[in-house]
Structure formats: structure tokens, C-alpha cells
Amino acid sequence: MTVKLRQALQERIFKQMEATFPNEGGGFLLGTKQGAEILIEDVIQIENVFETEEQYHRYAMTPQNWMKMEDEADARHLTLVGYYHSHPNHVAIPSDYDCEHALPNFIYIITSVMEGQAADMLAWELSQDRRKFDSRRLEIL
Amino acid sequence: MANIKIPTPLRAYTDNEAQVTAEGSTVAELLQNLIQQYPDLEQHLFNEGKLRSFVNIFLDDEDVRFLDGVDTEVAADDELRIIPSIAGGLD
Numbered sequence: 001m002t003v004k005l006r007q008a009l010q011e012r013i014f015k016q017m018e019a020t021f022p023n024e025g026g027g028f029l030l031g032t033k034q035g036a037e038i039l040i041e042d043v044i045q046i047e048n049v050f051e052t053e054e055q056y057h058r059y060a061m062t063p064q065n066w067m068k069m070e071d072e073a074d075a076r077h078l079t080l081v082g083y084y085h086s087h088p089n090h091v092a093i094p095s096d097y098d099c100e101h102a103l104p105n106f107i108y109i110i111t112s113v114m115e116g117q118a119a120d121m122l123a124w125e126l127s128q129d130r131r132k133f134d135s136r137r138l139e140i141l
Numbered sequence: 142m143a144n145i146k147i148p149t150p151l152r153a154y155t156d157n158e159a160q161v162t163a164e165g166s167t168v169a170e171l172l173q174n175l176i177q178q179y180p181d182l183e184q185h186l187f188n189e190g191k192l193r194s195f196v197n198i199f200l201d202d203e204d205v206r207f208l209d210g211v212d213t214e215v216a217a218d219d220e221l222r223i224i225p226s227i228a229g230g231l232d
Contacts, residue, residue, distance in 0.1 A: 024230055058230040063197045063204065066224050070149060080149040085229040101195045101228040103185060106150040108229070130184060
């Protein structure tokens with residue numbers, strides 16, 4: 001599986017993550033799936049609704065966010081292909097917490113933000129048996 | 142028979158159908174019937190027999206946790222929707 005992301009969208013994610021630092025930020029990925037490729041067509045910033053004092057290491061959206069975005073994706077003839085969030089001052093590798101709250105067949109893009117600067121971006125997908133995340137190739141267009 | 146809307150990532154286990162039907166008079170019975178029809182859904186919805194904490198069931202746009210939970214009664218023409226709560230972060 002290869003995930004393709006336009007540079008302008010990557011920059012938009014980086015700017016958002018740097019702006020929310022030292023807290024976590026995130027949003028949805030809308031795109032299209034064709035065979036073993038996912039092309040991300042849009043990134044939608046979603047407010048972090050976790051308790052404010054926990055946002056330095058936690059990110060959450062509401063179920064209503066999901067409903068609205070899934071309906072919007074349908075209306076735009078796109079697919080809700082994944083979500084992105086940041087790891088402030090930490091590597092872009094999924095945590096056990098990420099794994100426990102994840103679904104397969106969904107792309108998880110994590111941005112590492114070190115001292116306020118976006119430093120790395122990696123793409124992941126939960127294995128079918130839910131035991132681990134597998135790395136996915138991220139191609140910047 | 143009620144309609145259930147499946148979240149996008151789990152449609153891989155419902156033959157790519159976004160909307161399926163299931164039988165039952167409560168949310169619990171409907172979900173049980175759903176996983177009988179599509180067994181691969183079970184591990185992603187349930188953990189040790191209980192709904193996973195990040196899996197929400199909405200009945201006509203209302204979270205069943207604020208009704209009677211999985212014991213909430215469902216009428217034949219009701220719409221059920223399975224919604225994951227997206228969350229992430231560091232350990």
C-alpha cells in the first residue's frame with residue numbers, strides 16, 4: 001500500500017501541527033483508493049476535544065465529527081481514508097494508545113513535532129488482527 | 142429488521158456495503174445478528190464480549206449510551222449507525 005500526499009497538503013498539516021504545539025492536533029484524510037494506492041485529496045482539521053490539560057499527549061474527535069465527515073466524503077464522491085495527528089516532542093511512531101483506538105483499513109498519518117517544528121511524517125495502518133501497526137509508504141507529490 | 146450504517150474502514154467486512162440490515166428488537170440483538178452475518182466485524186466492535194470503548198452506536202442520531210445502552214429497543218424502521226471515536230496520542 002502506498003499513500004500519496006500532495007506537498008501543499010503536507011505543508012498544511014505541518015503548519016497546523018506547529019500551531020497546536022505543544023498540544024496534539026489532528027484531522028481527517030479524504031481521498032480515493034485505487035488498488036494498492038491511496039491518493040489523499042483533502043485534509044480537514046478537526047478540533048482536539050480531549051481535556052485541555054491532557055492535550056499535550058492526547059487527541060480526540062467527537063462521534064459527530066466522524067458522522068459529518070463521512071457524509072461529506074460521500075457527497076464529494078470521496079472516501080474517508082484515514083486520519084492524522086501529531087506527536088509533540090516524540091517520534092512519529094504509533095503508541096499502544098493509538099493501537100487500542102484504531103481500526104484497520106484506515107490510514108494513520110503521524111507527524112513528529114520537535115520543539116515546535118514539524119520534523120517527520122510517517123504513514124501507518126493497523127494489522128487485520130489488531131496486534132500492531134504496519135508502516136505504509138508515504139509518497140509526497 | 143433495522144438498517145445499520147457501517148463506518149468506512151469496516152465496510153471491508155460487509156462486502157463493501159455501507160448500509161446493511163439486521164434483525165432484533167434491541168441494539169444488542171441487532172449487533173449480535175450483524176456479527177453472525179459478518180463475523181470479521183466482531184473483533185473490531187467487541188473486546189471480551191463488550192463493545193470497545195471507542196465504538197459508539199447511534200440510534201437515529203442519538204448515542205445509545207444516553208438511552209438504555211445496548212438494551213435500547215429498536216423499531217423495524219429505525220436507523221442504527223456505528224461510529225468510531227477517533228483518538229490518539231502518546232503512552
